[in-house]
Amino acid sequence: MLRGFRNFLMRGDVIVVAVGLIVALAFSTLIKAFTDYVINPVIARAQGGTSPGLGWQLGKPGNAATYLDIGAFVSALIYFVVFMAVVYFLIVLPYKRSQARRGVTVFGDPVPAKTCPACLADDVPKAAGKCRYCGTVQV
Template sequence: MLRGFKNFLMRGDVIVVAIGLIVALAFSTLIKAFTDYVINPIIARAQGGVSPGLGWQLGRPGNNATYLNIGAFISALIYFLIFMAVVYFLIVVPYKRTQARRGLSVFGDPQPARTCPACLSEDVPKAATKCRYCGSTLA
């Protein structure tokens, strides 16, 4: 039982995913700090005055619960875009290259598909002669 567990943990895919997760969390912290301490002050300055950020006060002045903070949303959007770019270029692209060297295709374009006339399933492969769902013969 423990040997099977050890073999599962030592598979290359599990290790790649674990390392990718650790790297992604580290970059997440770095990017969060960048948006909090660089992007947010720039966005808040765009509002001018003594405003807490880029946005509008909907209720009583000074009540943060009714402050519509567009700057925080823009900052979160920038954070997301930077984080996804880092994940793609530092994790996905090298993983695709590694798997291509092993002869495997990952994150590729989906195979062409057609619709089954009997059950109307839309993801039947073009080369299939029978529908995988209803078993009807395809022309």
């Protein structure tokens, strides 16, 4: 039972989806900080309030809604970079090593591809004799 669960977890697509979700969560934090502390103050320029920090006051002094808080955005950016480094070094690299021992290549370089002159598909493998989409003979 545990062997089956381990095999399920070590499938490539499960790990890829997990890493994708983690990246999406971290990226959403970065986007939220950018909108909350950079975009929103520009939009709310006409309102009042107060907020100290690294940035510029766009409206009345003391107006938190019009404070361009660069410090919060830089903090979120640093968080994103550190979080992605942790994910890479603690999840991706050990998984790559584990799969390499099994003879499976994951998170590798993309396969060299060419563009089909007939249908303009740009993901036809270099060694392909025919396009997988339109069937045109490749030269």
